[in-house]
Amino acid sequence: MNQLCRIRVRGQVQGVGFRPFVWALAKRLGLRGWVLNDAGGVLIEAAGAGLDAFVHALRDEAPPLARIDAIEVSPLADADLPDSFEIIASAGGEVRTRVTPDAATCPACLAEIRDPTARRFGYAFTNCTHCGPRFSILMELPYDRAQTTMAGFKLCPDCDADYRDPADRRFHAQPIACPVCGPRLWFEAAGQEVPGAALDLAVDALRNGQILAIKGIGGFHLACDARNGAAVALLRARKRRPTKPFALMGTINMIRASCTLSEPEATRLQSAAAPILLIDRVTDALAPQIAPGQDMLGWMLPCTPLHHLLMDAFQAPLVMTSGNLSGEPQVITNADARTKLARFADGFIMHDRDIARRLDDSVERITAHGPMVLRHARGRAPGTIKLPPGFEDGPQVLAMGGQMKAAFCLTREGEALLSHHLGDLDDPLTWEEYTRALQDYGALFDHQADLVAVDAHEGYRSTQAGHAMGLAVHKVHHHHAHLAACLGEHLWPRNGGRVAAIVLDGLGLGPDGTLWGGEVLLGDYADFERVAWLEPAPLPGGDQAQREPWRNALMRLDAAGLGHIADRLFADAPRAVVRQAVAARINAPHSSSAGRLFDAVAALLGLCPKQISHEAEAAMALEAIARRGCNPQPYDLRHSQIGEIAISPLIHEICADLEQGRAKASIAARFHTTLAQIFAAPARRLVDRGDADAIVVAGGCFQNAMLLECCVNALAGYRVLSHKRLPANDGSLAFGQALVALAALSSTERTPPVA
Ligand SMILES: [Zn+2]
Ligand SMILES: [Zn+2]
Known part of the structure; x- marks a missing residue:
């Protein structure tokens, strides 16, 4: 390979520790040059004998949360490179730093919170560039600490040093925190903070069969001891939820004690997305009230340091169901938790890091035919979807989705952004959240809709909202949208012919x-x-x-x-x-x-x-x-x-x-x-x-x-x-609507309007 190259890396490469990774790699291979973020992703210019190995390692050793779509290498005849390798400030022009989904605690952070000699031992808000909250704390782009709900926590000198050190895995980790400077955990009962260690108090309460409200990543959960039939029955009675299965949280070993866990299932549970996975049950070791009549249990692993620490202390599976009033969205603020969840919970595990937007737990399943997504939410959103060949250009479409499992979709420049699961729009609070999310995603994706796609059913609130936008509207029949969503997921070309x-x-x-x-x-x-x-x-x-x-x-x-x-x-x-x-x-x-x-x-x-x-x-x-x-x-x-x-x-x-x-x-x-x-x-x-x-x-x-x-x-x-990566249900309807609306435009109409 040429001894001097420009390398363009495209994909999910910003905000995931990619530049420090490049920096460390270049140092290891003795290269000189620089790396920066720009609108196209990551740009590198480098010189040295190790360039070949460097380019291979970019893909092979990329940080866990990076997703590389393309690496383009072009030889340079001449360049004015520094004598060492440097991370330099972003180049001029628009930088659309997108935010990545929330990611489960990485092995290094997990080891740290369990290490009595570490500064972050037992600290429930430990994170790094490879893990931690992202979308759930983001208020506005660009993704900088000041634009997240961590803005109010001023870095202590030690954290500040970590943040500035390219050799540290917390280099530019926006939610970085420690016990000195970061969010605080406490236990509350009857509206009062209870003195003492929050997790010890929580474990005592759970052992006594009590129900706790726990503030998680994307909202509050209600939790109880999954082995305790009386506690689970009490939770069902209080929630007036007679049969709908409850999700569980446990370790891999706890899951194996009651379910047949396959290798692909274990791998998926341990992924950064950390979804709830429906897994075949083999024994009745846990309370029968958890999932009456079902032969599967919905499990997730602890996905934050808080949940890991709780699980380490409790040493048994927990029921983890969403903390909400029936039909309403999951509660996300401390104030709402105190008023709305007090009737369900005997105690609260609270903290002072705000949740910027509700994200339900994602739900998936692994079948003989591959992975299956039942709910697209925490850990999956916001992820972009490539549009199929033939859809590269075209106006920006806003597709409104359905009514019951509402989610909407934005398209722009050959990509689609499918919103997280919002829920049943008949519920007034869910409806409010849907309209807020429309604004939210529009700003995140820098999206100006030219065209709105709606379901043909005029009774859907999403359809009515689409008509009210004052833009051109394209009506899409429900089952045509299902057809198109599945074609689109498989990148079926626009002119790829008809399917059954x-x-x-x-x-x-x-x-x-x-x-x-x-x-x-x-x-x-x-x-x-x-x-x-x-x-x-x-x-x-x-x-x-x-x-x-x-x-x-x-x-x-x-x-x-x-x-x-x-x-x-x-x-x-x-x-x-x-x-x-x-x-x-x-x-x-x-x-x-x-x-x-x-x-x-x-x-x-x-x-x-x-x-x-x-x-x-x-x-x-x-x-x-x-x-x-x-x-x-x-x-x-x-x-x-x-x-x-x-x-x-x-x-x-x-x-x-x-x-x-x-x-x-x-x-x-x-x-x-x-x-x-x-x-x-x-x-x-x-x-x-x-x-x-x-x-x-x-x-x-x-x-x-x-x-x-x-x-x-x-x-x-x-x-x-x-479907393998999108829900087969109405959760992917909006993606199909967008494709149908784009396909309905003639080639002349497909040219984006001049601004
Ligand atoms: Zn980490
Ligand atoms: Zn600190």
């Missing part, structure tokens, strides 16, 4: 004005048509049909001429009233929703209460029991491959199995394999005929790993695209 898409979802408005949710589409980013769909059924009571699965079972049984079975199974339910309303077409919209079919079958098998207490309860119960059914043969149905897919034959088969006393696990498993076959057939046919080049599977039903695996098996030999 199996979209199985809750409810979304279709172009015919009815509610869809179980379709095979043929289309691309720009356009789509519906090829096959589930025979629609009424949703008696509209929203009520989502909360009461038996209503869906009643409709499917009646349609199959099996009303007498419904009369027996749902003897106590108001069947007559519901049937009358449906006959009179009162509040009973028809829908092809696959989600409601899952509800119907779960109710038919008696797997869910009359009224469910959380959105996915019935479907989760059905998946959980289906996973225990061995070697399930699909039902032998002669279903049509195109057009409406009759469901009554399937309902007949299920009832026949029930009458014969077949195990529910086996029936549930047969339902999964059959449904996969039903949808795979038309999709395969589209590819066989040459109409489609690949098969997309997307929509909220594919959070069900068993359904996903059945579909993938039924599509063996075909190219299948499913």
